[in-house]
Amino acid sequence: MAEQITIDNSVVEDELVITASTVSGQETVLTAGAVSLLKTLCKHFANDVPTLLANRKIKQGLVDKGQLPDFIEQTKAVRESDWKIRGIPHDLQDRRVEITGPVDRKMVINALNANAKVFMADFEDSLAPSWDKVIEGQINLRDAINGDISYTSAETGKSYTLAADPAVLICRVRGLHMLEKHVSYAEQAIPAALFDFCVYFYNNYRQLLSKGSGPYFYIPKLESHIEARWWAKVFAFVEERFCLQPGTIKCTCLIETLPAVFEMDEILYELRSNIVALNCGRWDYIFSYIKTLNNHSDRILPDRQSVTMDTPFLSAYSRLLVKTCHKRGALAMGGMAAFIPAKDPKENQQILDKVRQDKQLEARNGHDGTWVAHPGLADTAMEVFNQYIGDNHVNQLHITRDVDAPILAPELLSPCKGERTEDGMRRNIRIALRYIEAWINGNGCVPIYGLMEDAATAEISRTSIWQWIKHQQKLSNGTLVTKSLFKDMLLQELAHVKEEVGADRFTHGRFTEAAVILEQTTTADELVDFITQPVYELLIA
Template identity: 50%
Template sequence: MRPNDARLALHIPRLLWTRPTLTPPVHTFPSPTAKRTTHTTMSLPAGLNITLPIPKGGETILTPDALKFLTILHRTFDKRRRELLENRKKVQAELDKGKPLTFLPETKAIRDEVSWHCAPPGPGLEDRRVEITGPTDRKMVINALNSGAKTFMADFEDSNSPTWSNMVLGQVNLRDANRREIDFAINGKEYKLVENPAVLLVRPRGWHLEETRVIIDGLPISGSLFDFGLYFFHNAAELIKRGYGPYFYLPKMEHHLEARLWNDVFHLSTSYLRLPQGKIRATVLIETLPASYQMEEILFELKEHSSGLNCGRWDYIFSFIKRQRAWKSAVFPDRTDVTMTVPFMDAYVRLLIQTCHKRKVAAMGGMSAQIPIKNDAAANEKAMAKVRADKLREVTAGHDGTWVAHPALVKIAMDIFNENMLGPNQYYVRREDVHVAPKQISDPKVPGAITEHGVRENISAALSYCAAWISGNGCVPINWLMEDAATAEIARVQLWQWVKYGAKTNTGKTITAAYLKPIFDEEAREVAKIPGVSAKNVEIARNYMESQVKAQWPSEFLTSDLQGHLEGGAVVPKAGL
C-alpha cells in the first residue's frame, strides 16, 4: 500500500447525504471580515466574497441561492480536496525515488469481483458513437449542438481560458441551451438550435484548479465545485423534467478516492435540491498515469453515477512524462512519434476497453485534433485519411464512441462507426484476450528521433497556445490542428526533459537552454504576428517557457502557473489544511 493511502481511506469515509438543516446566514456586503473588495451589492452568504464585477447577464447565474449552494459545497468538501492534492505530491515523491506504479493490492477484491456493474446509460447516452467538444461561447455551443454528433461536451477546462467572463457567461449559454433559448443573431446571421440537438455533457475544471474570483472563508473555491455547482443548480431539475439528466465529464483524476469525492458531491447536491437520486451520469477521462492503474476502482466509486471512461490521450502522454520525470529512460522522441499504437498507449487503450465492458459502461475513444485544410485538397485528404484510420482503429478495438474537435470531422467519424458498429454500443466486446501487466502501462519505449523540426514545433505550439490562453482563448488552431492545454503541456514537458537529460537531435546536437534560445527568439517573433495575440502576452509566454526548460522539475500544470495573468486570477494565500 502506498503511504497515505490507508490514512486517506480511513479519514475520508463514503458519505450518505441528506439535505443540510442548517444553512449559512445571509447579509449584505461589504462584510467587516472581507479580505478583498467586493464588486457586487447583492445579498451574499456570510464569508463569501466576489472579487470582480459580475459580467452583464451573469447576475442570473450568480444568484444568492446559487452562491449559498456553492458555499455549502466548499465548506463540506474543500478540505478533502486539498488532502487529496497533497497525496499526489507524496505519490510523485515515491516515483522520483524509483518506486514503480502498480495495481493497488488493497483494492484487489474490487477488481476480482465479477458481479458488480455500473448504472445503465442515462437517457440519450445509450449511443455515443461520435462526440464533439469545445468551449462554451454562445456560437460554439449552437454549432456543436447542431453538428450531427450524438453528444457535445461543453468544456470549462482544457479548451477554455478561464477568464471571469468565460466562466460566468459560459454558464449562461449552457442554461439557455438546455431551455432551448440560446438562439441569437450577430453580424446579420442568425444562429438557432435544430429540432434534435446533441445531448449535452459538461466538463468542469479539474480538482487542482481554483476559481480565484470567488473567495469563501478566505480561500478560493475549487474550480471543479464552482463549475459543477452552478451548472447543477441551474440545470439539473430542468434536464430531469425534459427526460434527461445532468451529465458530466470528469478530468485529471489520479486516485480512486478523488472519484469518491465526486460521488459524494453528487449525493449531497441531489439531496440538497430535493431531486431524485441516480440521475447524474459522469464519464471519467483516464488522462493520468496513476489513474490507469485504478480504472476499475474509479468505476466502482462512481458506479451508481458512472457512464464510463474515456481515453484522454493527449493529457495521458503529458502525465506519462511528468510522473516519470526522474527517469531518463522516459525521454521521448518528437511528439508526432508518440502515437496510439506505441506499446504503452496500446496497453492503456486495451485495458480501458476491457475494464469498461466488464462493468457494462462506455469505453470512449480519444480526440482527433485535425481540422480541415483549406485551399490544399491534397493536404486536406492526407489529414482526413489520418482521421479515418484513427477512428477505424478505435471502433475495431471495441470503443463505443470517439471524439472530434471540428464539425467537419463528425460525418467522417460517424461513417466509420456506422459501418463497423451496428448496435448503439459494443459492451458485448469483452476483450477477454487482454492481459496487461503493470510494466506494460508505464513502458517508456517509443521508437523515433528528436528532430530540429520537432523541437521548433514544440516551441511554436507552446508559445502560441500560452499567449492565446492568456489573451482569453483556450482553443487554438495551429498548423491545422486544434490545440488545447493538453497538447501545449506535452510540448512543455518534452522541452524540459530534453534539456534536463541532455538529449540529442538526430543531427547530433545536444539540446540545452542555450540551444533553444535562438529558436525561442525566432518563434516568438512569428507568434507575435498572430491576430488577437499581444506582444506582451507572447513575452509572458516566452519567459514562462524559458523558465520551465531550466527548472529542476516541470510545474504540475501551465494553467495553474499562468492563471495569475488573467483578470483576478492571482491565487490568494492558502490556509493550512
C-alpha cells in the same frame, strides 16, 4: 469597479465572497439559490481538496525515487470481484461521436447542431477561465438547455439558432488542481470544479430532467480512486439535498493521467452509482506519462508527432480501458481527433484519411465512441463507428476482450521509440508560445498548424523539451539539448512567430509575456505541474 457579494457577513469563517467585475446576466445564474448551494458544498467538501492534491505529491515522490506505477495490491478484491455500475440513461447509451469545445455562444450552437450524439461543453482544457468567459459560458449552456439560444455575428451578420434535435449536452468541469480565484470561502479561493459543477447543476437540473435527460458531467484529471470517492460524496450529497433518486447525476471520467490507468476498476467502483463511462483523454495522458516518469531516463518520449495511438503504451491503455469498462457495464470512449479541416481539397482529404485511420483503430479496439474537435470531422468519425457498431447495436458493450492476455504494468509503461529532431523541438516551442499567448488573452482553444490545440497539447510541447534538457538528450543531428540551446531557439522562434502572425498582431499581442512563462517553466529545475496555473495569474491580473 469590482462587485463584492457576501453571504453571512456575521461569521468570517462561514463567508462566501464573490469578487469580480459584474458580467452582464451574472445575476441570472448566480442566484441566491445557486450561491447558497455553492456555499454549502464548499463548507462540506472544499477542505478535502488540498489533502487530495497533497496525496498526489506523495505518490509522485515515490515514483521520482524509482518506484514505478502499478496496480494497487490493497484494492485487488475490487478488481477481481463481480459487480456492475448502476446503469446508463437512454440518451447516453449511443455516444458514437462526441464533439468537444469551449462554451462561447457560437460554438455551443454549432456543436449542438453538428452530426454528433453528444456535445462536451468544456470549462477545462479548451477554455481560458476568465470570469467573463466562465459566467457567459454558464449563461450559454442554460439558454441552450432552455432551447432559446441564438447568436448573430457582428462581423458577418450571420445568425445561428439551435436545430430541432440537438446533441446531448455534457458539461466538463475544471480539474481539482484549479482554483476559482474570484470566489472565496472562509477567506480561501474555492476549487474551480465545485464552482462549475454547482452553477451548472443548480441552473439546469430541473429542465434537463423534464426533457428526459439529466445533469451529466465530464470529470477530468483524476489520479486516484480516492479522488473519485470525493466526487461520489459530492454527487450523493447533492442528490439527497434536492430529493433526487440516487444516480440521477451521471458522470464520465477521463482517464488522462498515468496513475489513474492503474485504478480504473477502482474509479468505476467508487462512482458506480453515478458513472456511465471512462474516456481515453489521450493528449493529457501523454503529458502525464512525461510528468509522472520525469525522473526516469529510460522513459523519454520522442517528437510529439511520433507518439500515436498504435504506440505500445498507448495501445495498451486503450485496450485495457475497453476491457475494464465493458466488464463493468460502462461505455469506453475513445480519444480526440485534433485535426481541423483544410480549405485545399487534396490536403483536406489527407486529413480525413488520417482521422478515418485513427477512428478505425479505436473502433476495432472496441470503443463505443470517439471525440472530434471540429464539426467538419464528425461525418468521417460517424461513418467509421456506424460501420463497426452496425444496425443492431447502439454501442460495443458486447465486445468484452475477455480473450486478451492480461495487460500488466510493463506494457502500460513501455518506452516509446522515435527521433527527437530539431524541427520537432522548434515546432514545440512555436506551438507552446502561440497557445500560451492565446490563453493569456482568454482563448483556450486555438487552431495552429492544422490542429486544434488546447492546454493538453501545449503541455506536451513544453514538458517534452523540459524532459530532454533534464536527461541531456541529443537531437537526431547530434546537438545536445540544454537550457542555453532552448533559450536561443526560443528567441529565434519568437521572431518566427512574429513573421507568422504579422507585426501588428505581434505588437498588440502578449507574446513576450508568453515567452517569459515558457522559458521559466521549461528551464525550471522542478517540473511545473500545470502551465495553466502560472498563466492563470496573468489571465486574471
